[in-house]
Amino acid sequence: MLSDLPVAETPQISGAGRHSETMDLGFGGEVAELYHRYRRGYPPELIGACVDAFSLTGDDLVIDLGCGTGQLATPIAPQVRAVVGVDPEPDMLAHARSAAQDQGVANVAWMVGSDSDLLLLRSLLGEQSVGAVTIGQALHWMDHESLFAAVGPLLRPGGGIMVVANGIPLWLQDSDWSRALRDWLSDWFGTRPTDSCGTDDATQQLYRESLTANGFEVSKIELDYADELDFDHLLGGIYSALPVDRLPPPDERPQIAAELREVLHPHRPYVEQVPVRALLGTRVA
Template sequence: MTGPAGCWIWGAAPANSPFPLAAHVSEAVGLDPEPDMLSEAHRQASDQGVTNVQWVRGSSADLPGNLGHFQLVTMGRCFHWMDREHVLTALGEMVDEQGALAIVNDSNLNLPSTPWQQAIADTQRRFLAPGHRHGSAPAASHGPPHERVLATSPFRHVKREVHQYQRTWTIEETIGYLYSTSLPLRRLLGARRTAFEEALTTALLSIDPIGQFTEPVALEVLTATRD
């Protein structure tokens, strides 16, 4: 891949799709292991007129693969699920000498900080067995923080920024988000999916009858370069 390009490696949740970056690169690759997420990415790209992204099914374990060479790699809320040392070594072969990584993490809707988020957690608790309430632990949950891992990688120069803002959700967007996380909620619910959606809708509307909910967000951005 030549020219200004980016490689997107992310858990392609609809709420976190990186389409705004497309206007700033000539070509890009979106990588995700889930066919449903790639289908949703295709749909959103078509709706938004984004034509310069190639969508590829794969995981971080497949890197470096044959994806090409890039000036920028961006990752959303997914790096902590990966074998970080392996990924950074592989990206050392894929990213140009003057290139960079951008690792972006923001607040998790499933970690309650408001009454309506607590209602989501309570509803999921009612419908899921205890062992499935939060899914399996990320690979990096007991390891060093990202910044320390980056410091011993090819991308050892790290800049950290935190941006705080508010994000508004509708009930439909909330349910869509819950179905797009690493917890396979749709499959776990099975025939109880409709009952879950009805229960969640009732719980949320009891908090705000208009159906508009505000989430306080703290967005952390780690930008890592070789020099």
């Protein structure tokens, strides 16, 4: 339900971005389980928009970078020949594989890797072999300029790259409960949460300009909906965004939950506004 929580150690996104393979993001173990249980999926309309934009068929291969526990890779898979889900965290991939099997989706291969492994994939798969590369709420962990440059040769004519901002962080929303959450997180971490995780307009424009500079014809999809959260999903979303070494010990969690519940209770219901924004970069032949 949340994007990556902006704790004190989490740097703001920069123009250069970051290679996920060089970082220990701490999203293994229990965090991967929490991520699987509480992270929001993607609207079916977004999957349809991706298929239509790049004319994907049952002959196409799709690469989903930063796939997490498969929230984007798995629903795309029935529309194409196969999907390769790539993530630096093996525990995330284990949950993704299990969830895909539970849903009867068998045409996804799960690969430990990062955005910088695109050159290796290009060597393995060959140029112009991929219908689409998708990145769902993960580009802020990557070097987007190097990534966009590397994607082009992989794509068949008419193929493309889809970059998704799956809503905005709960602590940046314009609601009483979000402001209360923001204040509570400030007290908990000793720093005010301000990181948009790449969902802000300025960063989205930066991505758009970089896609254009790398030869892509760019369009945009906007989908908006509201989702009412219960308290367990809200708290679980917070925990799913923490590196594993920042999770509170299990014996402290009941007290933390009680404190947050008391802070947020006057502001029920917890209605989240979810603006989904997707940049679609089509390879110009």
